[in-house]
Amino acid sequence: MTEKHQDQNDTSIAQRFYDSLIVSRQISSEQLNRYQQEVATTLLEYVSQHSAWHANRMAPVLRNGQPDFNLWHEIPVLTKQELLADYHLWRIDDIPQSHGRLILTESSSSTGIAVALPKTQMTDTATACAGFRHAALFGIDYRAPLVMLRSLNPMLARIRSYDVEHERSAPVRRDQLWGPSWLDDSSRGPRHVMSVGLSCDQVLNRLDEIGGDAGGCYLNTSPSKALDLADHVRIHKRHAPPLKAILSVGEVATAAHRHEIRTHLDCELIDVYATAETGPLAMQCPESGFYHVQSELGWVELLNETGSPAQVGETGRVVVTPFYNLAMPLIRFDTGDLAVAGAACKCNSPHPVITKILGRSGAQLRDRKGRFISFSPDFAAMREHLGNCRWRLTQSFDGHVELQYMQTADEEKINGPGAAELIHQLCKDADFDVSVREIDVLGLTGGGKFALTQRLVS
Numbered sequence: 001m002t003e004k005h006q007d008q009n010d011t012s013i014a015q016r017f018y019d020s021l022i023v024s025r026q027i028s029s030e031q032l033n034r035y036q037q038e039v040a041t042t043l044l045e046y047v048s049q050h051s052a053w054h055a056n057r058m059a060p061v062l063r064n065g066q067p068d069f070n071l072w073h074e075i076p077v078l079t080k081q082e083l084l085a086d087y088h089l090w091r092i093d094d095i096p097q098s099h100g101r102l103i104l105t106e107s108s109s110s111t112g113i114a115v116a117l118p119k120t121q122m123t124d125t126a127t128a129c130a131g132f133r134h135a136a137l138f139g140i141d142y143r144a145p146l147v148m149l150r151s152l153n154p155m156l157a158r159i160r161s162y163d164v165e166h167e168r169s170a171p172v173r174r175d176q177l178w179g180p181s182w183l184d185d186s187s188r189g190p191r192h193v194m195s196v197g198l199s200c201d202q203v204l205n206r207l208d209e210i211g212g213d214a215g216g217c218y219l220n221t222s223p224s225k226a227l228d229l230a231d232h233v234r235i236h237k238r239h240a241p242p243l244k245a246i247l248s249v250g251e252v253a254t255a256a257h258r259h260e261i262r263t264h265l266d267c268e269l270i271d272v273y274a275t276a277e278t279g280p281l282a283m284q285c286p287e288s289g290f291y292h293v294q295s296e297l298g299w300v301e302l303l304n305e306t307g308s309p310a311q312v313g314e315t316g317r318v319v320v321t322p323f324y325n326l327a328m329p330l331i332r333f334d335t336g337d338l339a340v341a342g343a344a345c346k347c348n349s350p351h352p353v354i355t356k357i358l359g360r361s362g363a364q365l366r367d368r369k370g371r372f373i374s375f376s377p378d379f380a381a382m383r384e385h386l387g388n389c390r391w392r393l394t395q396s397f398d399g400h401v402e403l404q405y406m407q408t409a410d411e412e413k414i415n416g417p418g419a420a421e422l423i424h425q426l427c428k429d430a431d432f433d434v435s436v437r438e439i440d441v442l443g444l445t446g447g448g449k450f451a452l453t454q455r456l457v458s
C-alpha cells in the first residue's frame with residue numbers, strides 16, 4: 001500500500017471509530033456495559049492465546065473458555081511494581097494487522113521511573129477519537145491554532161513542529177494540522193509544539209503572536225503550567241494572552257486552578273484525566289464539570305479499601321483495563337491514583353461519573369487517625385499569608401505536615417502562623433500539626449508538573 005493509500009485507510013478507520021463513539025454516547029448504560037463486555041471478550045481471548053503470563057492471571061474468568069464477567073473481580077489487580085518487574089513477560093509483539101503498527105513511547109519521567117511503553121496504532125486512533133468527541137461537546141474550533149506546551153519527550157518528537165519563525169513564508173504541511181484528519185485542510189488550524197522549559201514571558205509572547213493573528217488559539221498543557229502562566233500574568237500585570245481555552249492533561253486540575261486561570265488568563269480549563277500507561281480514562285463534562293469515564297476505551301473500576309466497587313461519594317483506587325493496546329495488555333492495572341465515584345450525570349450520558357480526581361494515593365496527606373485528607377487548595381487565600389511565594393505541603397512523618405515555600409525575587413512579607421492556620425482550615429478537621437519553612441528551590445518538573453502535596457512516609 002502506498003503512503004497516500006495508507007493515510008486514506010487510517011483516516012477511514014478513525015472516522016468509523018469516531019462515528020461509533022458518537023452513537024455510543026446516546027445508548028443506555030446497560031447497552032454500553034454489554035458493548036464493553038463484547039470488546040473485553042475479544043481482548044481477553046487474544047491476550048490469553050498470546051501470553052501464558054496473562055492467561056495465568058485471567059484464569060479465574062476463563063474457566064470455561066468464554067469469559068464470565070461475574071468473576072471479573074477474581075483477576076488479581078496488577079501493580080506498577082509488578083508491571084516493571086515482569087516487563088519482558090507481559091509484552092505481546094505479535095499484533096494483529098487490523099491494529100496497525102507498533103509505536104514505542106516512554107512514560108512520564110515525573111514519576112521517577114521512565115519505562116518504554118509499547119502501544120498499537122489502534123490505541124492512538126481510539127485516544128484521538130475520544131478526544132475529538134470531547135472537543136465536540138465543548139464546541140472546539142479546529143480552525144484556530146493549537147499550541148502544545150509540553151516536555152519535548154520522544155512522543156512529541158514524532159510530531160514535526162510547525163515552525164513559527166517561518167510560518168508566513170512556508171506552506172503548512174498536512175501533518176502540522178490538528179483536528180480530525182477527515183476534515184478539509186481549510187477546517188484545520190496549525191499545531192505548534194513548544195517546550196515547557198521556555199520562560200513564561202517567551203510562552204506568553206508566542207501565544208500573543210500565534211493567537212493574535214488568528215483571533216485566539218488553544219493551549220494544551222498541564223494544569224500546573226497553566227497556573228504558572230496565570231501567576232506570571234497576575235504578578236507582572238500583563239494582559240491575558242488570546243486563548244480560547246486551555247486543554248489540560250497530566251495532573252489534577254482543582255477548583256482553585258480553574259479559578260486562577262479563569263481570573264488571570266480569561267479562559268476555561270477543559271480537562272482530560274489520563275495516565276501514561278493507560279491513555280485517557282475520563283473527560284470533563286461541559287454540563288456538570290464532573291468527569292465521564294471513557295467506557296469505550298477501557299474498563300475503569302474504582303475500588304474501595306475492601307476491593308469492592310466504590311459507592312457514590314466514596315473514594316476508590318483507579319483500576320483500569322484498556323481495551324485496545326494489545327502490545328501492552330493491562331488487565332486490572334492499578335494506576336496508583338484515587339478518585340471519587342459519582343451518581344448519573346444530569347447530561348444523560350451513559351458513561352459512569354467521577355466527581356473528583358485526587359491523584360496519586362502516595363501523595364495524599366494522612367492524619368494521626370490514619371485518614372487520608374482530600375486537600376483543596378485556595379491560592380488567593382494563601383497569597384494573603386505568603387504573597388507570591390510558590391508553596392507545597394510535605395509530610396515526612398505521621399501527624400505532621402510542613403508547609404514549604406520559596407521566596408520569589410521580591411522579598412515577600414510572610415505570615416507563617418496565618419498560613420499554618422489556613423492549611424488547617426483547608427484540611428477541614430485533619431488531625432496533624434502544621435509547621436512552616438522556607439526552602440531554596442520549589443519548581444515545576446521538567447514535564448511542567450507540580451505536586452501540591454507529597455507524602456514521604458509510607
Ligand SMILES: [Zn+2]
Pocket residue numbers: 285286287288292345346347348349
Ligand atoms: Zn455529564
